[in-house]
Structures are given as structure tokens and as C-alpha cells.
Amino acid sequence: MYQYKGFDDTIAAISTPSGPGGIGIVRLSGSDSVAVLEKIFVDPLRRPVRDWKGFTARHGWLGAPGGQLVDEVLVTVMRAPRSYTAEDVAEIGCHGGTAAVRAVLGLCLQHGARLAEPGEFTKRAFLNGRLDLAQAEAVLDVISAGTSVALRAGAGQLKGELSIELESVRSRLLTVLAGLEAVLNFPEDATDVRQEDALPRELDAALQKLDQLLATAHSGRILRDGLKVVICGKPNVGKSSLLNALLREPRAIVTDVAGTTRDTLEERADIDGIPLRLVDTAGLLDPRDKVEEEAVRRSRLMIAEADIVLLVVDGSCQMEEADRAIRSAIQNRHVILVCNKSDLPRVAALDGVEASATVTVSALTHAGLEPLKAQLLKVALDGRTLPVEGAVVTSLRHVEALRLARECVARARQSALAHSPAEFSAEDLKSAVNALDAITGRNVDADVVDEIFSRFCIGK
Numbered sequence: 001m002y003q004y005k006g007f008d009d010t011i012a013a014i015s016t017p018s019g020p021g022g023i024g025i026v027r028l029s030g031s032d033s034v035a036v037l038e039k040i041f042v043d044p045l046r047r048p049v050r051d052w053k054g055f056t057a058r059h060g061w062l063g064a065p066g067g068q069l070v071d072e073v074l075v076t077v078m079r080a081p082r083s084y085t086a087e088d089v090a091e092i093g094c095h096g097g098t099a100a101v102r103a104v105l106g107l108c109l110q111h112g113a114r115l116a117e118p119g120e121f122t123k124r125a126f127l128n129g130r131l132d133l134a135q136a137e138a139v140l141d142v143i144s145a146g147t148s149v150a151l152r153a154g155a156g157q158l159k160g161e162l163s164i165e166l167e168s169v170r171s172r173l174l175t176v177l178a179g180l181e182a183v184l185n186f187p188e189d190a191t192d193v194r195q196e197d198a199l200p201r202e203l204d205a206a207l208q209k210l211d212q213l214l215a216t217a218h219s220g221r222i223l224r225d226g227l228k229v230v231i232c233g234k235p236n237v238g239k240s241s242l243l244n245a246l247l248r249e250p251r252a253i254v255t256d257v258a259g260t261t262r263d264t265l266e267e268r269a270d271i272d273g274i275p276l277r278l279v280d281t282a283g284l285l286d287p288r289d290k291v292e293e294e295a296v297r298r299s300r301l302m303i304a305e306a307d308i309v310l311l312v313v314d315g316s317c318q319m320e321e322a323d324r325a326i327r328s329a330i331q332n333r334h335v336i337l338v339c340n341k342s343d344l345p346r347v348a349a350l351d352g353v354e355a356s357a358t359v360t361v362s363a364l365t366h367a368g369l370e371p372l373k374a375q376l377l378k379v380a381l382d383g384r385t386l387p388v389e390g391a392v393v394t395s396l397r398h399v400e401a402l403r404l405a406r407e408c409v410a411r412a413r414q415s416a417l418a419h420s421p422a423e424f425s426a427e428d429l430k431s432a433v434n435a436l437d438a439i440t441g442r443n444v445d446a447d448v449v450d451e452i453f454s455r456f457c458i459g460k
């Protein structure tokens, strides 16, 4: 369990990405934030920063006391506990790029702040009780969301959608547990048979909720990692052209020379807000040299990790043994058969190729791309629909904890049905509550917390 004793130092970091940009933000958090800012902020109207109320924004310059002015800034002060970290926070909006933000950070560090650790602002928000752990983790989901649906899931978790669901299961379990403990503490009163009957029913409701949450984990993983779609097939069937068509940009080199693609190429794309990791491969050709040998090895690796394989064939030619050989090399993966070059007269007969779906496209004219995308989503979601609202479980840590909680509740229910001693059910319910508390951080090991925030960057 995390023993939090409060922070007595003030941290600073650059919170915006490096590189050219209109503005950059340096953030300060801790009890000395205002004192640090006061030393380095030059207010044209000379109003002391210590007198500013929370949510005051002022324009001025930044510089060392009595020294040169560094940059023109807009500073905002937020007072504890009404700030991101629940501590006094100052945000210094200076010009973007590299030099200005670094100079501003340098001034903060010279005047009493220390450089923040990775994720330390969000960690403080968690340890100060402003966010629970699931919400704090969602900050990273929001930052790394590449698509609208991934953003919705992250923002929902940040808002507390998952935490609210967990809280409802937790309080149900605690009520049952209280009943069991009454029986354990006052066995002489434990003649109420209805109590025993009610228990499995109460636990059924908890199990149902846990199952509902676990059912979102499939979509959650896709939102977090992206759907891995690997394009494979014989040389010259149009794999790289298909990648370019799906990306709507000429990313991969396309020529009529077989063996043009010598390595796997991965690009991020987006279908209706679902993140995609599209991989173009050299195909599973007969290697002619060491480079092609390695290319084939990498293609196989990619296929093994794929959620869906697009097996591309050239519809304007007869299917060959090589096409079928590639199909049989793909084991235990969803395969969509893509019959390309529909702008040319159709020659290939596609019978006998096992696939979850078959789509005819032209990577040249982009005909058939929309039906292909629709098939991709259909196969990926495996008959499920993407949760459009409500909690989505995107973290592996949460999935594991939910599974553990489910297992414990199921066992408690079994014990109750079998009229086993109440201790058995009570123990299992305590473990289930602990598993849920690990998600929200109510009860979690310090090293788990440290590991979670070490995945953040400095400034977050």
C-alpha cells in the first residue's frame, strides 16, 4: 500500500513537446510555485504574484531578478487544491521551440524548483487524491490517443466512467461481506435462511457487471494498441499499392519489378476512429538472396502478430500455386482475401481459398476500398460492436485485476450455493474487493504506482 506523506518540494518541467510551435508551457507545482514565479516574473503593473487569486492569468516578461529579460509570457496561477495536482500550480506560457522553454525552465530551476520526474505532475494529482489511479492512467491514454474513438475511451476513463462502475461493484460486494461478517460474529443470530438465498443473487449481479466490463477489453486492446493489419501475398499483386491507397499517400514504393518491397513497413491509419497499424510486407516469396530471406522471416513474424491478414491476389491473372501456398502458410489468423486490380478484366477464380471475407478492390482507382474497410472492422470486432458509450477497459493491468475479482466472486458464490462455511465466501469477497482497489489505487503496491508513472514523460 502506498504510504503517502505529502510533498514539500516544488517541481518544474516543460509540459509541451519540443520543436517549433507558437507557444510552449513550463509548469510548476508545489508550495513554492508562487514564490518561484514571483522571483522571475516581471509584471508591468508590479502586482506581487503572492497576492494573486487562483486562476489569475497575467501578461508580462520573464527573467532573472535584475537580469536580462528572457521571453514574453502569459502566466497563470492556480491555488491548491483547485489545480491539476491539487497543489499550488503556475503555468508559464512562453514562446515555443527549444531555446525559450529551456531558458524559462532554467530560471525556475535556479530559483527554487527541482526538475520533475516522469509523470510526476499526474502522480501528485493521484497521491493528493484529485484523481484515482485509473483516472491518472487515463491521462496517458488521452495523450497517446491517435483517433477519435481512442480519445473517447481515454477521456471517459479520465472522467471516471470506469471508476464509477468499479465503485458500484465494490459497494455491492461490501454489503454482502458485511452480511457475512455479521453471521460470523454473531453465529447465534444466523438462522435467517433468506440471507443465504439472497447472497448468490447479489453476487450474480456483481458477476454480470464484471463480465460486462471484461467484454469491453477486446475493443479496449484495439483502441490502445491499434488493430494490426498485415498485407501479404505474391510479388506484384499490389500489396504496396493497397497500403498507399488505404493511407491515401504514396508511402511505400510501388514498381512493376517483383521484389520491390524488401522490408516490412508499418504505418498508422484510422478507420472510422479505430486505430490501425498497417503493415506492408515483402510477401512470402521464394528468397533469392540473404535480404529476401530476412524479409520473408520478418513477414512471417508480422503475420504471427497480426489481428487480420489481408491476402492480396491479382484478379487480372490466374491464381497460382504460390497464392495458395501463402494462404496455407497463414495459420490461426483472420484472413480477408483481397482480389486486387478490379480495373482490369477479371481472370482469377477465387474458389477454394479459405477466408473470413472476400473483397474486390482496385488499389489503382480506389474502387472497393470502403467495403474493404467495413469488412476489416467487422472481422476485427468479431461480431461485437465498439462501445460507443460507457467504460472501456483499455489497460492490461485492469483486465487482469478484473479477471481476478471475477474469479474470487464466482468462488464466493459457489461456496454460498454449497452452504460452505461463511468464512470461505468472506475471504474470497475480500480478495475481490482488493483486486478492484488495485485498479483505482485505493489499495495498490508502491512499485506498481512507480511503474505506471515511469511510462509517462517528464512534464506530464
Ligand SMILES: Nc1nc2c(ncn2[C@@H]2O[C@H](COP(=O)(O)OP(=O)(O)O)[C@@H](O)[C@H]2O)c(=O)[nH]1
Binding pocket: 233, 234, 235, 236, 237, 238, 239, 240, 241, 242, 253, 254, 255, 256, 257, 258, 259, 260, 261, 340, 341, 342, 343, 344, 361, 362, 363, 364, 365
Ligand atoms: N491496373 C492495376 N495495377 C495495379 C493495381 N495495384 C497495383 N498495380 C500495379 O502492380 C504493380 C505492382 O504493384 P506493387 O504495389 O508494387 O505490388 P507488390 O509487389 O505486391 O507490393 C505496379 O506496377 C502497380 O502499379 C491495381 O489495382 N490495378
Ligand SMILES: [Mg+2]
Binding pocket: 239, 240, 241, 253, 260, 261, 281, 282
Ligand atoms: Mg511491395
